[in-house]
Amino acid sequence: MVDSKSRMTSFGKLTTETIKFRERSTLVIAGREFTRNRAATAGLVAMTILVVLSLLAPVISPYVPITINLREKLKPPSWEHYLGTDYFGRDVFSRLLYGGRISLTVGLLVVTFAVLIGVPIGLTAGFFGGRVDNILMRLMDAFLSFPPLLLAVAIVGILGPDIQNVMLALGIVRVPVFARIVRGSTLSVREEVYIKAAKSIGVHPLRIAISHILRNIVSSIVVQITVNFAAAIIAEASLSFLGLGSQPPDPSWGRDLNEARRYIQDAPWLLFGPVVTIMIAVLSVNYIGDGLRDALDPRSWRTWQNKKSTGLQEQIS
Amino acid sequence: MSNRLSYLIHRLAQIPFVLFVVTITIFGLIHVTPGDPIQIMLGMETSPDAVAKLRQQYHLDKSLPKQYFIWITNTLQGDLGESIRLNQPVTRMIADRFPISLKLAASALAFALLICIPTGIISAIRRNSSTDYFLSGIAIFGLSIPNFALALLLIFVFSIKLEWFPITGIGSMATKMEGSLWQTFGPYILPAIALGAQQTAILQRLLRSSMIDVLSQDYIRTARSKGVPGWAILAIHALKNALIPVVTMVAIQFGYLIGITITIEYIFAIPGMGLTLLNAVVNRDFPVIQGFTLAIAIFFIFANIIADILYTLLDPRIRY
Numbered sequence: 261m262v263d264s265k266s267r268m269t270s271f272g273k274l275t276t277e278t279i280k281f282r283e284r285s286t287l288v289i290a291g292r293e294f295t296r297n298r299a300a301t302a303g304l305v306a307m308t309i310l311v312v313l314s315l316l317a318p319v320i321s322p323y324v325p326i327t328i329n330l331r332e333k334l335k336p337p338s339w340e341h342y343l344g345t346d347y348f349g350r351d352v353f354s355r356l357l358y359g360g361r362i363s364l365t366v367g368l369l370v371v372t373f374a375v376l377i378g379v380p381i382g383l384t385a386g387f388f389g390g391r392v393d394n395i396l397m398r399l400m401d402a403f404l405s406f407p408p409l410l411l412a413v414a415i416v417g418i419l420g421p422d423i424q425n426v427m428l429a430l431g432i433v434r435v436p437v438f439a440r441i442v443r444g445s446t447l448s449v450r451e452e453v454y455i456k457a458a459k460s461i462g463v464h465p466l467r468i469a470i471s472h473i474l475r476n477i478v479s480s481i482v483v484q485i486t487v488n489f490a491a492a493i494i495a496e497a498s499l500s501f502l503g504l505g506s507q508p509p510d511p512s513w514g515r516d517l518n519e520a521r522r523y524i525q526d527a528p529w530l531l532f533g534p535v536v537t538i539m540i541a542v543l544s545v546n547y548i549g550d551g552l553r554d555a556l557d558p559r560s561w562r563t564w565q566n567k568k569s570t571g572l573q574e575q576i577s
Numbered sequence: 578m579s580n581r582l583s584y585l586i587h588r589l590a591q592i593p594f595v596l597f598v599v600t601i602t603i604f605g606l607i608h609v610t611p612g613d614p615i616q617i618m619l620g621m622e623t624s625p626d627a628v629a630k631l632r633q634q635y636h637l638d639k640s641l642p643k644q645y646f647i648w649i650t651n652t653l654q655g656d657l658g659e660s661i662r663l664n665q666p667v668t669r670m671i672a673d674r675f676p677i678s679l680k681l682a683a684s685a686l687a688f689a690l691l692i693c694i695p696t697g698i699i700s701a702i703r704r705n706s707s708t709d710y711f712l713s714g715i716a717i718f719g720l721s722i723p724n725f726a727l728a729l730l731l732i733f734v735f736s737i738k739l740e741w742f743p744i745t746g747i748g749s750m751a752t753k754m755e756g757s758l759w760q761t762f763g764p765y766i767l768p769a770i771a772l773g774a775q776q777t778a779i780l781q782r783l784l785r786s787s788m789i790d791v792l793s794q795d796y797i798r799t800a801r802s803k804g805v806p807g808w809a810i811l812a813i814h815a816l817k818n819a820l821i822p823v824v825t826m827v828a829i830q831f832g833y834l835i836g837i838t839i840t841i842e843y844i845f846a847i848p849g850m851g852l853t854l855l856n857a858v859v860n861r862d863f864p865v866i867q868g869f870t871l872a873i874a875i876f877f878i879f880a881n882i883i884a885d886i887l888y889t890l891l892d893p894r895i896r897y
Contacts, residue, residue, distance in 0.1 A: 405877060406599070414606065528737070531733060
């Protein structure tokens with residue numbers, strides 16, 4: 261981020277001590293702050309394990325997740341089946357691994373979609389202001405006037421139950437969240453002196469928007485990405501739980517939980533795997549988000565221990 | 578005062594515009610998405626006669642602006658069309674189902690307040706103590722567990738292991754509107770806890786931070802130096818002011834809860850708005866989807882506006 265050479269030339273007379281300090285890039289400092297936060301580091305480790313397990317699902321899963329074996333149905337956890345088997349004799353552990361691929365992919369694609377559409381909208385609205393701002397933000401307000409899960413259910417209801425439609429619905433629901441955050445940050449950055457300076461020397465507006473404004477609000481976008489990733493995982497699980505997401509026999513955390521519900525009296529261990537996995541995923545993403553929020557905010561550097569972050573609350577949106 | 582009044586008028590004046598955009602959005606979702614709704618509704622049987630008849634019945638043979646105009650005029654007259662599967666007016670269905678969901682959301686908030694007020698105060702007084710950390714640990718648990726997963730865990734513990742509540746039939750019991758307090762609200766206990774867990778955590782955190790803020794104010798020190806007993810400072814001087822953001826948040830969450838009762842209604846078979854909407858989605862019952870989405874969106878908008886108004890009215894320091 262910081263080009264030390266150009267700094268040396270422009271601040272030629274600085275003492276070696278200051279230069280040494282300046283040479284540490286912001287990313288390095290942010291990384292160090294992040295690793296100092298124990299909860300965030302634990303979250304990152306847990307998330308990495310989840311991602312690796314999902315990626316390696318074909319290698320490590322002991323059974324094929326959709327193979328039906330009725331002789332082995334509703335078996336409690338054992339060394340053959342770590343988390344037991346479901347009503348069709350399918351291995352719950354293998355299904356969790358493959359289900360993770362779907363849940364994490366949905367989270368990733370939903371957030372990507374929301375960022376790709378929401379960030380340009382917010383940037384345009386905040387940068388140009390006036391009528392453009394008014395029209396774009398009122399439109400976003402309208403989308404925010406629906407409770408998000410309800411809007412997703414309605415969209416899936418109209419397009420038909422299917423995992424692709426779930427991704428589209430959740431993506432649409434998340435767009436205004438990003439647009440609003442980016443607009444707000446853009447407004448606060450827009451009046452900075454360096455933006456006026458760039459304007460006065462005739463820098464192209466598009467370039468100001470991207471290399472001056474966007475670069476300065478990137479940290480708030482990164483934090484929103486984690487918060488919304490967690491929300492998307494919960495929303496996908498909810499929709500799949502309701503039967504609107506991935507269809508049988510594909511494994512899915514939410515739908516497997518719905519099947520576990522039917523055998524809650526005879527095979528309560530079926531609940532354990534999906535519930536714990538969803539919670540680990542959501543908790544770790546939220547802790548990563550909290551850690552990033554502090555690590556990317558220079559005002560909280562070195563004093564983060566004193567701050568009790570309230571970031572988890574924003575996940576409910 | 579005049580400032581606040583003009584803010585309120587400004588806020589209320591936005592309602593028609595927001596409603597206009599919301600109706601356009603719902604209308605657009607149904608009419609602009611690919612696929613002929615009539616074909617989807619009829620499914621396999623597609624005699625040209627039946628298609629043409631339905632097209633006329635739902636005004637699909639007219640232009641889009643005209644269709645929108647017809648829909649809005651009918652909606653304003655309280656006519657949201659008829660359910661295709663149940664042959665019932667959608668307005669009637671909303672009138673039947675909305676109170677059930679309202680009661681569920683209200684029970685969830687009642688549970689949240691019951692838990693969050695004492696624990697929020699304890700967390701604030703004993704801030705950064707082990708009690709505080711323990712309570713925030715539970716709050717983070719409440720925030721991270723999806724409500725349907727919590728519902729299943731509650732059913733497992735309280736219905737199957739302890740047998741305090743019946744496993745099935747909670748839904749049908751819940752629809753009875755008369756009887757003793759226990760009969761009316763008893764069946765709602767498990768659903769309310771499952772639905773209200775997140776709100777409990779949010780409100781607990783909120784009350785904790787606003788209580789800490791209030792306790793550091795000068796007038797608390799004044800009260801203390803005057804010799805007001807500790808409980809009176811907390812109950813009268815501090816709590817009254819610390820509750821202002823909580824009241825606002827309760828209003829916001831009330832609107833929000835109506836939109837997420839769906840999973841809880843599904844698990845406990847409570848025939849509220851959410852379960853009806855889910856059935857309509859499965860059956861592709863478009864008039865019901867349209868009407869219910871509109872009703873819930875309107876409720877959500879008004880809950881947010883009421884939250885705004887409460888906020889300005891309760892805190893005399895706020896000026897616009």
